[in-house]
Amino acid sequence: MTLWSFLPATHVITNTMKAAKRFSLSDYRRHRLNATIAAMFFLIMSAASLVSGQTAQPHPDIVFIIVDDLNDWVGCLQGHPDAKSPNIDALASSGMLFPQAYCNAPQCRPSRTSMNHGIYPFHTGTYFNAKFKDEKSITTPSMQQFFQKNGYRVASGGKVHHGGPGTQGDSLLRRPRDPKPPRGEDKFGGAKPPNDGYALDTSDEQMGDYKVAQWAIEQWNQKSKQPLFMSVGFFRPHRPLQVPAKYFNQFPLDMIHRPLEPATNDWDDMPVFARRLARTHAHKSLHDRKAKDGTIQTDLSDHEYIVANNDWDSTIQAYQASIAFVDRQIGRFLDALEKNPRGRETIIMLVSDHGWHLGEKKHWCKGAIWEQTTRIPFMVRAASVKPGTVCMQPVSLIDVYPTLADLAGLTVPDYLDGKSIKPQLTAPNQQRSPVISSYGEGNTAIRTQRWRYIRYEDGSEELYDHASDPHEWKNLANSPDHLIIKRELAAAIPSQQHSGLKVQSWFDQHQK
Numbered sequence: 001m002t003l004w005s006f007l008p009a010t011h012v013i014t015n016t017m018k019a020a021k022r023f024s025l026s027d028y029r030r031h032r033l034n035a036t037i038a039a040m041f042f043l044i045m046s047a048a049s050l051v052s053g054q055t056a057q058p059h060p061d062i063v064f065i066i067v068d069d070l071n072d073w074v075g076c077l078q079g080h081p082d083a084k085s086p087n088i089d090a091l092a093s094s095g096m097l098f099p100q101a102y103c104n105a106p107q108c109r110p111s112r113t114s115m116n117h118g119i120y121p122f123h124t125g126t127y128f129n130a131k132f133k134d135e136k137s138i139t140t141p142s143m144q145q146f147f148q149k150n151g152y153r154v155a156s157g158g159k160v161h162h163g164g165p166g167t168q169g170d171s172l173l174r175r176p177r178d179p180k181p182p183r184g185e186d187k188f189g190g191a192k193p194p195n196d197g198y199a200l201d202t203s204d205e206q207m208g209d210y211k212v213a214q215w216a217i218e219q220w221n222q223k224s225k226q227p228l229f230m231s232v233g234f235f236r237p238h239r240p241l242q243v244p245a246k247y248f249n250q251f252p253l254d255m256i257h258r259p260l261e262p263a264t265n266d267w268d269d270m271p272v273f274a275r276r277l278a279r280t281h282a283h284k285s286l287h288d289r290k291a292k293d294g295t296i297q298t299d300l301s302d303h304e305y306i307v308a309n310n311d312w313d314s315t316i317q318a319y320q321a322s323i324a325f326v327d328r329q330i331g332r333f334l335d336a337l338e339k340n341p342r343g344r345e346t347i348i349m350l351v352s353d354h355g356w357h358l359g360e361k362k363h364w365c366k367g368a369i370w371e372q373t374t375r376i377p378f379m380v381r382a383a384s385v386k387p388g389t390v391c392m393q394p395v396s397l398i399d400v401y402p403t404l405a406d407l408a409g410l411t412v413p414d415y416l417d418g419k420s421i422k423p424q425l426t427a428p429n430q431q432r433s434p435v436i437s438s439y440g441e442g443n444t445a446i447r448t449q450r451w452r453y454i455r456y457e458d459g460s461e462e463l464y465d466h467a468s469d470p471h472e473w474k475n476l477a478n479s480p481d482h483l484i485i486k487r488e489l490a491a492a493i494p495s496q497q498h499s500g501l502k503v504q505s506w507f508d509q510h511q512k
């Protein structure tokens with residue numbers, strides 16, 4: 001048991017086991033059970049589509065939901081034993097879940113730019129939130145422009161593109177404000193450690209995400225002759241991890257489960273480049289901290305700061321509270337879709353823009369290309385999908401645009417890098433290519449159903465076998481037994497990558 005310090009000794013082993021083998025198909029039985037209820041809903045929705053004359057209006061309504069910084073800590077992905085996400089789980093149960101889904105880049109701007117335009121970061125040089133002078137501007141239509149050009153009424157609200165709903169749409173909702181903690185108690189700051197959780201003394205109705213859901217419900221209920229394309233972006237669990245207190249109360253501090261840690265130091269077999277990447281979120285500056293005895297501790301990594309400050313559990317609590325809160329808002333919107341069918345087939349897709357670490361690999365937040373930074377929820381409900389099904393093929397956010405175009409019955413544009421997942425919706429075992437995630441020129445991760453291979457800009461490597469090592473603790477990149485598989489995976493790394501700022505230059509600047 002000492003090997004798994006994830007859980008307090010009092011906790012049952014089954015939860016440990018559940019968290020440890022989260023990728024096996026057999027683990028999704030519980031998820032399938034929920035599907036029975038979902039199937040009934042599905043039948044009602046399908047019947048409504050048929051009654052309303054789908055033949056005359058073949059294009060379905062499309063509802064695309066993106067959640068900000070949501071990792072796999074949702075019930076259906078079993079990324080954390082305490083996850084509370086009943087509404088996201090119910091959506092997964094009503095359609096097809098893709099447990100091996102990943103982002104194109106582990107930061108907001110590159111992730112969303114590549115997703116909304118369907119073009120990989122290594123083709124444009126849009127690798128980071130910070131803009132690089134030599135980025136290639138994209139001239140092809142975004143997903144929202146594409147649907148508008150194809151006769152859809154487009155409603156885009158909240159955070160869909162980086163910072164907002166984008167500029168294209170018949171209705172656009174910019175970011176509504178959130179209440180803040182009392183003056184002097186707000187620890188939030190982009191470059192500060194992510195221990196900014198705060199239980200707000202406020203109601204859901206005052207929160208930005210409540211207003212995003214409210215706007216989305218109103219858009220949905222608005223009648224239109226045209227088919228509807230909605231892109232709806234929710235802000236939590238993005239920092240600041242501040243939501244109404246009732247959501248914090250669902251995760252008592254003395255019951256928090258930290259991520260599993262290996263018996264030996266995970267960093268021992270990691271390249272220096274990877275360790276430096278792990279030290280701060282998005283390779284920002286290291287932190288100073290005033291200790292209780294008045295001394296100043298300097299150059300602490302995010303993880304060292306949070307551990308020294310005794311904030312690990314409270315930050316986990318705040319992240320989980322933020323997920324429970326946003327799940328509730330998503331649920332309000334999903335309820336509205338159910339209550340008021342519009343007379344067409346409704347296709348719903350839900351994703352996040354990238355994963356998030358809470359101490360795994362002694363890393364926090366995003367800005368790396370490991371499993372926990374890149375893995376995202378990804379689920380689709382459509383008339384063609386059998387409720388409660390699971391596809392274990394790797395997919396990514398590059399596939400969103402071509403998939404939605406394809407499911408809408410439109411010709412998939414040839415300028416898109418991704419590939420529609422429509423074939424998998426009826427044949428989930430149909431094989432797909434490996435997924436590619438980028439974090440700067442020359443920092444690339446290849447994920448197949450079994451392996452993750454990473455090569456960094458300095459040539460250093462990591463190789464993880466998910467069949468035996470779902471937490472990516474044992475780096476096999478230097479193992480002579482794995483030379484052949486490593487070579488195969490390396491061949492999937494794009495040889496031509498658009499130029500970009502070297503991550504090393506950030507290390508040189510911020511981690512002296």
Ligand SMILES: [Ca+2]
Nearest residue numbers: 266267473474
């Ligand atoms: Ca390791």
